Amino acid sequence: MSRIIELKDIKRIYPISSDVVVRALDGISYEIEEGDFIAIMGPSGSGKSTLMNILGCLDRPTSGKYFFQGKDISNYTRRQLATLRNKKFGFVFQSFNLLTRTTALENVELPMLYADVPSKKARQVAYEKLAMVGLKGRETHKTNQISGGEMQRVAIARSLVNNPIVLMADEPTGNLDSKTSIEIMSLFTSLNKQGITIILVTHEPDIADYANRRIHIKDGLIESEEITRDLSKRGER
Amino acid sequence: MKPMRVLRIFRLSLRALTRNKMRTALTMLGIIIGVGAVIAMVSIGAGAKAAVQSRFEAMGTNNLSLRSGSFRGPGGVQSGAGSLPLKLELVDLIKQRCPSVQYITPLYQTRAQVVFGNKNWNTSIQGVNENYEIIGNWNLDYTYSGSRFFTQKEVEEGARVCVLGADTVAKIFPDDDPIGQILRIKTVVFEVIGVLRAKGQSGGFGSRDDLILAPYTTVSTRIIGANAQLQEIQMAAYSASSTDAAQREVETLMREYNRVQPGQADNFSVRNMADIAESAAESQNIFTILLGSIASISLLVGGIGIMNIMLVSVTERIREIGIRMAVGGQEEDILIQFLFEAIVLSVTGGLIGIGFGFAVSKLLHFIPMFATITTIVSPSSIFLAFGFSVAVGVFFGFYPARKASRLDPIEALRYE
Known part of the structure; x- marks a missing residue:
């Protein structure tokens, strides 16, 4: 089990005016092992989204160190971060964030465009991943013609095409009914079993239950951490 | 950047343009009229110049003419008191x-x-x-x-x-x-x-x-x-x-x-036909430049139209830009996607405009009012107008495209 993420005293401070600042993250240190399934919880405004953005390389910390696979990436350029997001991360959002009026297939192919995967190969991979999330036969449906649950499956398929190491899921079930939520979460669980590290942001305890570890954020700090399932006993669920 | 990726991004730009056909056509219209006007106007100027030149050639360019009185410009001969x-x-x-x-x-x-x-x-x-x-x-x-x-x-x-x-x-x-x-x-x-x-x-x-x-x-x-x-x-x-x-x-x-x-x-004047021909050609050039510049203004306006539409388009598609950035799209990937749209607009508009300008200059003498006007469509005016329209596309497309590429991915994703 290797350590893929290590945060050291991460701070993210937004200046509001010359003398007022918002300390969204106020010194977070944390380590994530490969294959882990972590739920980040906390009330709104606690800083969990900011943490998520920094972990997902969408944002950079104001201070502190972020080691990803042993490399300090806290001072990476926009370009380097984009490459990292493309190759190592997958994203699933509450609002799906699919391209509108575009087919499921094209949405899933999108990350491969920026990874220079040849079109033929990309198409093949997209078909595979869509089948994997249970959307076989829906490939050419446009995103405005399918249900919320299906949209989230498309998003998951898209997040997987470049074989990411970490999957970032920001309230993935926030816009779904409870039955669909269970389906989506079991999809995450099976992906985790295949070895993908999952970082999940949620405020619903029963969604957080799917994770192995749970951390609570409050006022930009980690308030508490619970280990709900021992990593070594993974797969017993 | 790999040529393969450039080509695929170019296809994305084309698709975005075909999705909004009406808007694309109207934006292009500005460039079509601009380029067409430049070509038609310059062809009128060139035609007038050629007419003047052939007139002087018929008179003989080696010629000199001596008259009494002092010669004052092309207006005529002034018979001074001392002549x-x-x-x-x-x-x-x-x-x-x-x-x-x-x-x-x-x-x-x-x-x-x-x-x-x-x-x-x-x-x-x-x-x-x-x-x-x-x-x-x-x-x-x-x-x-x-x-x-x-x-x-x-x-x-x-x-x-x-x-x-x-x-x-x-x-x-x-x-x-x-x-x-x-x-x-x-x-x-x-x-x-x-x-x-x-x-x-x-x-x-x-x-x-x-x-x-x-x-x-x-x-x-x-x-x-x-x-x-x-x-x-x-x-x-x-x-x-x-x-x-x-x-x-x-x-x-x-x-x-x-x-x-x-x-x-x-108190006499010696006129040199070569000089007169030259000054006449010069004034014809000024005339051509004048016509061309007036027409260029419409091309400029067309360019501003492109910029306007591209800015609207970027704002409409902030979310899309955010998604592209989140999954690994680089700044230049976004930049060229939007720049291509502007260039395709201006280049296509420019090509149609060339046809339009050509047609206008060829059909002009069918209108009774302009029956005596000769027009010459010179290749240089076509290249000039076309080059200008491409430049307009790049120039006015760059700002919106750059604006798109500089967006913060988090804010773009959150944009409603």
Whole structure:
């Protein structure tokens, strides 16, 4: 089990005016092992989204160190971060964030465009991943013609095409009914079993239950951490 | 960046444009009109320039013309108080003293009634010598057998012979062969010995082919009479390059002859056709540039239209930009995607505009009002307008594209 993420005293401070600042993250240190399934919880405004953005390389910390696979990436350029997001991360959002009026297939192919995967190969991979999330036969449906649950499956398929190491899921079930939520979460669980590290942001305890570890954020700090399932006993669920 | 990726991004841009067909068409329309206007306007300017140039070429570019009075620009001749009438002896004097002058002729000009049978026509009578055939750049029309110019001997003798312009022939001898016919100018009878080939429309000055040439000796004494006044001496230099030298020689001679003191203004004028042609060409160029710049403004407006639409498009698609960035799209991937859209708009608009401008300039003379306008579509104006429209696309497309590429991925994803 290797350590893929290590945060050291991460701070993210937004200046509001010359003398007022918002300390969204106020010194977070944390380590994530490969294959882990972590739920980040906390009330709104606690800083969990900011943490998520920094972990997902969408944002950079104001201070502190972020080691990803042993490399300090806290001072990476926009370009380097984009490459990292493309190759190592997958994203699933509450609002799906699919391209509108575009087919499921094209949405899933999108990350491969920026990874220079040849079109033929990309198409093949997209078909595979869509089948994997249970959307076989829906490939050419446009995103405005399918249900919320299906949209989230498309998003998951898209997040997987470049074989990411970490999957970032920001309230993935926030816009779904409870039955669909269970389906989506079991999809995450099976992906985790295949070895993908999952970082999940949620405020619903029963969604957080799917994770192995749970951390609570409050006022930009980690308030508490619970280990709900021992990593070594993974797969017993 | 790999060419493969560029190509795929280019396809994305095309698809975005075809998705909003109405908007794309309207945005392009600005460029179409702009490019079309530049090409049509410049073709009008170029046509006008060519018309002026051919007129001067018909006059002969080696030519010089001496008149009394001072010459003030292309407007006309000003007869100053101190101006002296030209004397016939100047012709011989110039022949002796101005080595750069090859041909010389006096020119008496009048209008008179011409009568042949029951035909009656008022036309311009020019009294010249045998050199005028060359100086005036005239060609004889040999479809009339025996057509010839008058000789030096006939000039010296004051022979009553004449050569007719093509239009004059058409008026007086619509059916007959004019050669050898006897006609009457005022009260004097002349034998027609030659017909000139038509020079064509002069473009504003009336016909150049309605005239009668006769020996100046005959014209000055028999037609004009006692008050005959030499209006002009026309000369031709050996070549276009010796025209300036010839002009200086004639000017020097004339200052001496008229006793013009140093520092005093000339009371005669020597006009150089090459200079006049050049200044006319220059003013035509200014005219063309003026037309072109006015048309360019519409191209500029079209470019601003592109920028406007691209800014709207970027704002509409902030979410899409966020998604692309989140999954690994680089700044330049986003930049070229939007830049391509602007360039495709302007290039396609430019190409259609070329066709449009071409059609306008070709069809213009079918409109009665513009029937006399000649237009020339030059390749350079096409390249210029097209290049300009591409530049407009890049220039006005760059700002919105850059704006898109500089977005913060988090904010873009959150944008509603």
